[in-house]
Amino acid sequence: MTQAEKELRFQEKIDREIKIEPNDWMPDEYRQTLVRQISQHAHSEVVGMLPEGNWITRAPNLRRKAVLLAKVQDEAGHGLYLYSAVETLGTSREQTIDDLHSGKAKYSSIFNYPALTWADIGTIGWLVDGAAIMNQVALCRTSYGPYARAMVKICKEESFHQRQGYESLIKLCNGTPQQKAMAQDAMNRFWWPALMMFGPSDAESTHSDQSIKWKIKRFTNDELRQSFVDATVPQAEILGLTIPDSNLKWNEERGHYDFSEIDWNEFWQVVKGNGPCNKERLAARVKAKEEGAWVREAASAFAKKRAMKKSA
Amino acid sequence: MSTIEWPLWEVFIRSKQGLNHKHVGSLRAPDATLALENARDVYTRRSEGISIWVVESAHIHATDIDDAASFFEPSDTKIYRHPTFYEVPDGVKHM
Ligand SMILES: [Fe+2]
Ligand SMILES: [Fe+2]
Numbered sequence: 001m002t003q004a005e006k007e008l009r010f011q012e013k014i015d016r017e018i019k020i021e022p023n024d025w026m027p028d029e030y031r032q033t034l035v036r037q038i039s040q041h042a043h044s045e046v047v048g049m050l051p052e053g054n055w056i057t058r059a060p061n062l063r064r065k066a067v068l069l070a071k072v073q074d075e076a077g078h079g080l081y082l083y084s085a086v087e088t089l090g091t092s093r094e095q096t097i098d099d100l101h102s103g104k105a106k107y108s109s110i111f112n113y114p115a116l117t118w119a120d121i122g123t124i125g126w127l128v129d130g131a132a133i134m135n136q137v138a139l140c141r142t143s144y145g146p147y148a149r150a151m152v153k154i155c156k157e158e159s160f161h162q163r164q165g166y167e168s169l170i171k172l173c174n175g176t177p178q179q180k181a182m183a184q185d186a187m188n189r190f191w192w193p194a195l196m197m198f199g200p201s202d203a204e205s206t207h208s209d210q211s212i213k214w215k216i217k218r219f220t221n222d223e224l225r226q227s228f229v230d231a232t233v234p235q236a237e238i239l240g241l242t243i244p245d246s247n248l249k250w251n252e253e254r255g256h257y258d259f260s261e262i263d264w265n266e267f268w269q270v271v272k273g274n275g276p277c278n279k280e281r282l283a284a285r286v287k288a289k290e291e292g293a294w295v296r297e298a299a300s301a302f303a304k305k306r307a308m309k310k311s312a
Numbered sequence: 313m314s315t316i317e318w319p320l321w322e323v324f325i326r327s328k329q330g331l332n333h334k335h336v337g338s339l340r341a342p343d344a345t346l347a348l349e350n351a352r353d354v355y356t357r358r359s360e361g362i363s364i365w366v367v368e369s370a371h372i373h374a375t376d377i378d379d380a381a382s383f384f385e386p387s388d389t390k391i392y393r394h395p396t397f398y399e400v401p402d403g404v405k406h407m
Contacts, residue, residue: 023377070357077354084338087320093340094317150337157358296342300316303343 014215019145022088030214033207034144035089035096036105037216042082043100043107044132047281049075051115052124060118067164068121074157081150088146101286103273108132110193112275119172119179119186125165127187127194127232133158134228135198143215166235173239180240187236188244195259196267198225204264229257320369321347323354325361333365341366 001009006025013020020026049072056072059065086096099105110128115121136158139151172179199221202208211217219227229248236243247260269275318340324333336355341347347366355361375383391397400407 021377023374073353073357077357080339080354081337087338092317153337296316296318299342299346300318303346306343 011213014143014213017215019148020143021145029210030216031089033211033214033216034147035086035091037211038082038086038089038147039091039096039099040106040108042079042086042096043105044111045075045079045082047100047107047111047285048128049079050281050284051111051113051277052121055115055118055121058118059121064168071125071161071164074161078150078154078157081153082147085144085146085150097289101282101289103282106271108197109267109270109275110197111281112270112277113189113193114277116189117182117186119169119182120190122165122168122172122183123186123190125161125163126169126235127165127190128197129158129161129165130232131194131197131228133162134224134231138218138224141215141218166239169239169241173241183239184241187241191244192262192266193270195225195229195262196270198222198228200264200267201262226256229259233257318342321351321366322369322372323347323351324365324367325351325355326363327361329362333363336360338369 007027010020010026010030013024020030052068052075053072056065056068059068083093083096087093096105100107110131115124133155136151136155140148140155142148142151169183172183174180199205202220202222205221208217208220212220233243233248245260247258249258250256251258270278273279319342320338320340321344322338323336325336326333339347339350339354341350344366348364351364351366352361356364387393
């Protein structure tokens, strides 16, 4: 079969909604796109633990602490499901992680913003996990089998992440004026970065068309961003929080909310590594790997020793 | 950079008594004991299982995807193995 015939057959499978599995033939570019996208997604789950993990010891009570711990533990699991999915594409785990540490691979820019107050933790659950869910629900039907399966599992676990954040904000917004102000301040800082989580606008997005054709993505960045805004505005109203955008208003004709243009300059600055926490986040990951090396080596040595004893 | 790569394990979980163990994913671990403990932490955080199997991925043998058509051909052509192949008169019951 020629290359062109293989590609044709591949596209036919995609068009008929047949999932692609690890050993199936696939175009190199399909494989590369998946490796890039899934590893970026995996890194986001793992780096995403840092701003929240930082608040576990400072949670205001035992209930919130247990909840936050459970959420952060889930994110570690999400990272693992996704690293496993990347591995099915023939890239080693070690390589994938090294690519993050060398700065070659990216992760979601949202985690380059600091979590300064307790209200940020609620806001992250509500807006950041909320935006992530919007993306991930769409990815449950992605064309690559292992990625789709990981997404289904992740989506099941994510729903509590957003709810616990919203619940925490409800408490703050119905609390003292200071608590309410703290929630509004968190909203002001996280709203725009949350909208940026959907990536560049469709006009700027380089991989979008092909990804849609291969059904890696089902919706464009702008479509998902719009769905997120539409879903979130009424939730903000219930909290009594103001969305920091004077152009935000319901457009009867479109049946959607209109909102201002994102500050793309800020977006690209953070992507390029110049956000408030880029260096700190990467340094934390590198340190974790280096300082954990002896544990991995010891576990390997122990396993070897035990295997030898068994065979003796 | 550490170069030690732990082996890959496939994880199978029985969600409740009476059901098969089902493949849920994979993970890396230095040995079976830790593979089981990691599988518990990663795949059963919400009571998804009552029993876990882990198998080193290297020990799994699989059919060849490129030969699938000829490999499974014998069953594809034998439609008389299905009950719908047979015609019975309308009045016949319990069959
Ligand atoms: Fe997650
Ligand atoms: Fe989450």
